[in-house]
Amino acid sequence: MKALLCKHYGLPRDLVVEDIPALKPGRGELVVSVKAAAVNFPDVLMIQNKYQHKPPLPFTPGYEFAGVVKACGEGVSGIAIGDAGVAIVRAGGFAEEALVDASRFWRIPAGVDFVDAAAFPLAYGTSYHALKDRSGLRAGETLLVLGAAGGVGLAAVQLGKLMGAKVIACASSDEKLGICKRYGADETINYQTANLRDAVKALTGDRGVDVILDPVGGDYAEAAVRSMAWYGRYLVVGFTAGSIPRIPTNLALLKGCSIVGVAWDTYSRRDPKGGATNVAELLAWIKEGKLRPVVSKTYRLSDAPKALDEVMQRRVQGKVVIVP
Numbered sequence: 001m002k003a004l005l006c007k008h009y010g011l012p013r014d015l016v017v018e019d020i021p022a023l024k025p026g027r028g029e030l031v032v033s034v035k036a037a038a039v040n041f042p043d044v045l046m047i048q049n050k051y052q053h054k055p056p057l058p059f060t061p062g063y064e065f066a067g068v069v070k071a072c073g074e075g076v077s078g079i080a081i082g083d084a085g086v087a088i089v090r091a092g093g094f095a096e097e098a099l100v101d102a103s104r105f106w107r108i109p110a111g112v113d114f115v116d117a118a119a120f121p122l123a124y125g126t127s128y129h130a131l132k133d134r135s136g137l138r139a140g141e142t143l144l145v146l147g148a149a150g151g152v153g154l155a156a157v158q159l160g161k162l163m164g165a166k167v168i169a170c171a172s173s174d175e176k177l178g179i180c181k182r183y184g185a186d187e188t189i190n191y192q193t194a195n196l197r198d199a200v201k202a203l204t205g206d207r208g209v210d211v212i213l214d215p216v217g218g219d220y221a222e223a224a225v226r227s228m229a230w231y232g233r234y235l236v237v238g239f240t241a242g243s244i245p246r247i248p249t250n251l252a253l254l255k256g257c258s259i260v261g262v263a264w265d266t267y268s269r270r271d272p273k274g275g276a277t278n279v280a281e282l283l284a285w286i287k288e289g290k291l292r293p294v295v296s297k298t299y300r301l302s303d304a305p306k307a308l309d310e311v312m313q314r315r316v317q318g319k320v321v322i323v324p
Contacts, residue, residue: 002324003095004304007058009049012308015061017301023099025073030100032085036118036298037065037093037322040151041240044312046091055091061308062093062322066108066117076102084108086117086279088125088265094304096324103272106279109287116286119293119319123151124282125275126237126264127159130213132278133267134260135233139164141210144200146224148185149176151319152215152237154294157185162290165211168203170196170220179317183294191220200227208255213237221245225257232257240314294318 003020023031043061045051066086069079079085085107087093087100108117131137143160147153148169160167161184169180170189177188189199200209208229214221218241225234225247232255234247252259268275285291296317299307301324310316 001096002301003060004062004301005058006047006061009047009057012044012047012305012312015047015305015308017304020095023097025071025076025099027074028076028102029073030069030076030079030102030105031071032065032067032087032098032100032105033070034065034067034093034095034098034324035114036067037062037324038119038122038151038319039304039307039311039316039322040064040122041238041311042090044308047308053090060092060095060098062095062098063090064088064118064121065093065098066114067098069105070097072102079105079107084114086121088121088268090265094301094322096301104269106276106283108283112283112286115295115298115321115323116293118321119151119295120155120282120286121279122264123319124155124159124291124293125268125278126152126215126262127155127213128278128282129264129267130235130237130262131156131159131163131211133274134262135211135235137163137165137211140166142166142168142204142229144168144170144209144212144224144227145180145185146170146191146212146214146220147216147240148180148188149317150215150240150314151294151316153213154180154183154318156213157183158291160184162285168200168209176317179294196220196223197227204229208232211235216241217245218243219245222247222251225251225255225259228255228257230256234259235262236260237262295321297321298323300324
């Protein structure tokens with residue numbers, strides 16, 4: 001079977017597609033025929049040896065995918081050959097087949113498209129865990145989303161609206177903000193052309209925002225925290241800007257605010273029941289048409305390096321998906 005391989009650390013152009021031996025499930029594992037696999041920023045970091053999870057070389061990148069169970073290992077129960085589902089594997093998804101622990105595979109209801117399914121576990125799982133479990137976002141509160149046109153950002157925009165919040169989307173271009181508006185943002189801020197703090201003050205009548213979801217880090221983090229309302233919650237999701245911000249801790253004192261870490265993948269491994277509940281709630285919204293993962297483009301497996309390069313260059317709106 002064919003798989004995308006990282007044989008040495010480097011850039012997307014260094015990846016190759018090759019035939020590798022067919023996979024066999026071990027105890028508690030599944031072999032899944034991959035129908036679609038979404039590209040995420042951690043995939044780009046992993047092939048450069050810049051991510052906390054470091055699979056041994058050579059490896060197949062691909063953090064999440066959707067597909068159909070081809071084989072079940074000993075001890076697997078509740079899942080059968082032919083079941084369709086989604087999985088978070090950290091590595092292995094960009095291939096015709098993937099190996100996954102049965103506890104990391106969630107069945108999807110009939111009628112949910114594989115491409116849509118592949119695009120939701122990490123981005124929507126992260127944003128939902130952040131807003132529901134880590135911030136306790138309440139209806140009527142104001143949510144500020146940084147990097148709002150990316151996968152996690154657009155998920156947060158949609159989920160914030162579903163949860164009854166007023167959503168302010170922040171991005172680096174008017175084109176990206178137009179996407180955010182189409183997916184539910186009430187207000188937008190172009191933080192390349194406007195002062196973030198001044199814009200938040202104007203939009204909130206000097207009150208500030210209740211929750212900030214930040215998958216970007218970098219230069220805008222401190223300004224965002226300074227724009228918080230009393231008892232605000234700043235959600236640390238990631239650092240796609242490439243630099244980890246240093247936020248003065250006196251701001252937590254002055255604002256009475258919380259700086260909260262969000263690690264959806266780790267949470268769902270430590271609390272499988274809670275993770276499964278969140279996935280089920282998201283899938284129900286997708287099936288009901290209340291939530292639609294934003295997929296801007298699909299790629300064949302042979303073009304997977306191009307897909308990773310698009311993500312690395314931050315040219316993607318929503319998600320891009322590889323269809324083997």
